[in-house]
Amino acid sequence: MNVTFLGTGAGEGYPGLFCECPNCTYARVHGGRNIRTNTATLIDADTMLDMNDTCFVTAARMGIPLGRVRHLLITHSDDDHLSSQMLWWRFMTPGLDTMPKAEQMKISSPRFTAVPDLHVFGSRATKHALMRVRPEIFDTPSRQQIIYHQIEDGKSYQEGGLTIRAIRAQHGAPGFCHNYIVERGGKTLLYASDTGGYDDDMMKILFEYRYDLVIMEGTYGLGYNGPGHMCLEKNRAFRKLLADHGCFADNARMVITHMSPHWTPPHDEYAAMLSDEGIDVAYDGLRI
Secondary structure (H helix, E strand, C coil): CCEEEEECECCCCECCCCCCCHHHHHHHHHCHHHCECECEEEECCCEEECECCCHHHHHHHCCCCHHHCCEEECCCCCCCCECHHHHHCCCCCCCHHHCCHHHHCCCCCCCCCCCCCEEEEECHHHHHHHHHHCCHHHHCHHHHCEEEEECCCCCEEEECCEEEEEEECCCCCCCCCEEEEEEECCEEEEEECCCCCCCHHHHHHHCCCCEEEEEEECCCCCCCCCCCCCCHHHHHHHHHHHHHCCCEEEEEEEEEECECCCCCCCHHHHHHHHCCCCEEECCCCCEC
């Protein structure tokens, strides 16, 4: 299982779009890994966790074609995790990919090459959000080639060599946001963004697994310890909880993502700070 981070920032990005605080200023001046786009993650070449407006830029810069994605696991419908417009750009006039180039140029279309069917996994709330903004995505499934799978708390799904289990997150109203346990090729990944923790019934499920990789949000970093998101204190506590329950496989890693500039230091500082704690700080373009 190969994991690529196509974005590691929270909703406002890093630096914040309209902010000139010390962290945001440092990121602009030093660039590199200190610049974060909205959080999205790619597994192998065919599975994405969330799809926003910015992840395509990171993918393009890395030479990754996201038209090969067959599975999209959506945590929730906040704009920095799901852009319905990005799904709309998958539209193509039927048969256009087989036309001669000269004929293609006479037709307006955002896509001129074939793509596989896209299996989208998300909650009832997520589907409602998609239908509200872009109902034509589902009105014409043969044109859009999108199949929606409505998830249920704690239920497992099999698709394309993946085993996916939906975990209800503590982010917004119950059922609004979900995290995922993903299994493939004998490896197990926990994707935990966005959440401030888990209810007891979900924790019981989480303790059933041994993880090769835990990707956990760290929005509030050194600052605010509040609901709906994680801070470093929560990250440390959750890592210890998993370790105490024997949930880490040999050579397992824990990586934090979804970082806000107002509570997490720039990458240069934060990665060095946590290097001895068994917690890695992700950056846009990181491959594991």
